[in-house]
Amino acid sequence: MNLDFSDEQKQLRDQIRRFLNEKCPSSAVRAILEGPESYDKALYRGLAEMGVLGAAIPEEYGGSGLTHLELCVVAEELGRALAPVPVSSSIYLAAEFLIQAGTSKQKELWLPKLAAGEAIGTFALSEGQGRTTPARISAKVEGGKLTGVKFPVADGDVADFAVVAARDEKGKVSLYLVELAAAGVRRETLESIDPTRGQARLVFDRAPAELLGAKGDGWHIASQVLDRAAVLMAFEQLGGADRALEMARDYALERMAFGRPIGSFQGIKHILADMYVSATLARSNCYYGAWALVSGAAELPVAAATARVSATTAFQHCAKNNIQVHGGMGFTWAFDCHLFYRRSNALALALGSQSTWETLLIERMSAGNAETAA
């Protein structure tokens, strides 16, 4: 049994961590929070040059030809650093859609650009308030033209194309590749709880749309890709949870009250212990998800939902208690605690909210995989 990353993967982790420590300090995250840009272009270029954007993209399409395990390592580090870059939209989702369902022409056109960071893709599913279900998709394609409204779309403000879930002529949910610079596409940047990651409303009015994957297969493909992305997103959340715990621990050692470090009070110590517990459970569940992702295991749907639910719980738990341990200082704009709080709550909703994934997990377990997770 070897439920761990290899030494080479750990070296990659160290390398990326050093790179992000240098290129993505919290001042870089704040520049996006407070400035006009939607993401850190120099950082994104740097990640592309390191080859990490294309880690899991096949070499024939410009990728590094590594595995999703390396991408999990990358995701965890991006999460730790709160990197303000569109990796989840462009790599976990858009690239994965192309790899799973694209024609070789579509792959040839887009994958090398995604790997090189020269193009950004995203996935447009939600159409507003409430949980997304197939019945709630009303965007539709007729004669190769897409009409409808999608929001929120992560990184929709900067993406070059979107994979859009819409109804085909027969009313079935299918997927379409839509170039966002085309006529018939209007985009509006949306304000959000986490401005370090862009959100947009995409309004399509007879925009040219090209089928991706088989007609009527859209929901099925999306579920598969969302499962894969959920494992990667869980690693991002895990990285964020760990970093929030470290921040809180460091502050508890340094901050004095009543003549001693606050970390010596059980009221603080036990909060930190519980943060460690949630982050540890999440890490173990993430490794399970990573194993299922790379091994093509039949239990990937259960493993992905397990990792996702556990990591969402951990990141939210650690980020909110990081503020609590910091006390009033934790609620200032100047301290970084709110960056983690924002990101933890934004990521909890990306790819479907926590209650959605909880439902998926139990549905899937009751469909016959109960024993594997038990």
Add this chain to the structure above:
Amino acid sequence: MDFEDTVEEAAFRTQVRAWIDANAPRHLEEELKRASFGSNGVVSEDPIAAGKAWQKKKAEAGWACLHWPKEYGGAARTPIERVIWGQEEGPYAALTGVFTIGHGMCGPTVMSWASEEHKRKLLPPLASGEHVWCQLFSEPASGSDLAGLRTRAAKADDGSGDWIINGQKIWTSGAQYSDWGLLITRTNPDVPKHKGLTMFFLDMKSPGVEVRPIKQANGQSSFNEVYFTDVRIPDNQRLGDVGQGWEVSLTTLMNERLSIGSGMSTGFPELFRFCMEAEIDGRPAVEDSAVRSRLAQIAVKQSGLKYTGMRAISALSKGEIPGPENSIGKLVAGATMQDLSMFALDLQGEAGVVWDEDSPQQGRFQAMLMRSPATRIEGGSDEILRNIIGERVLGLPGDIRVDKDVPFKDIPTSGRKKK
């Protein structure tokens, strides 16, 4: 990342499986599998005798205390082989629960601190299940604050060098059928509490030892009080120096938390099965969205513990020492089981109050409800475990100890004393 055995591990597993298939007491398998948390394992025959028989059989074939040295009754196997054995032993492991404290805590302490002669005398019959050991640590007035214990050991005034013990221990599992006990006592009340302690091992049949079962809150009696009235212990049954008892006890407690925390069940598989069967408004409970959310949260705890264990096993398989992540085991499992049992009763509606053979799963969840408070206390309370994680894993400073430099006899004993 994989869950595969190495070639050597696979060969060992095959060997173990074959032996267990041929030798395990199959007639008890169903009963052991059905046994729920908080209820007795084997009831169709004497559980102690059944446990001793299985342990003896294992010992004779060289499968007892796998990781112990051979000269002490073990098999000098690697930690990963011990894990594989445990996986293959499956439900039969519950049979030898009577030896958990002896093998997991007392044995390692004796191995670290006893003389070579005593090790060779005491350990082989412990390994083979001939002798049962208990741990005489907690007292009515010292649980989490173990070092505040009061059981006195004083030198006999007859010049024999023997020690005379007076006092009381509590929460002693298995004292009523134990042959030996590991006993921590106070030998010097004039120095600060940690410095005046001394450890002994004790023949439980010694005159002056009285074992009284405790009737627990759930109605069972798996723990005891043990009273000592002028019990005589030879000085050569002392472990460590006089005054070194605290250091010796840490060997035991470290092993206690390791063995109790590993592979604990939260009761999730049983709850999940129940939610598949139970109905809400004519539909399976598992289809209800509130039930799903609650189940999912419990599922990821169960799975998180399972894979945390596998990460530790992965480290062992590589010949490395597992990280501190296993320290979360009992903390998570205990609280989860308690919450889970309340949730299962809630799903039973008003009938959840009934606890009899007709209750779902023969009253398993009612039994869990009534037993789980103890899980959050025994072997280190939730609060002590959080202190351990905070201090040893996260490196936080200890709390202020107002009694640290005070002679034991001057430490206040009542919070309500009038000035």
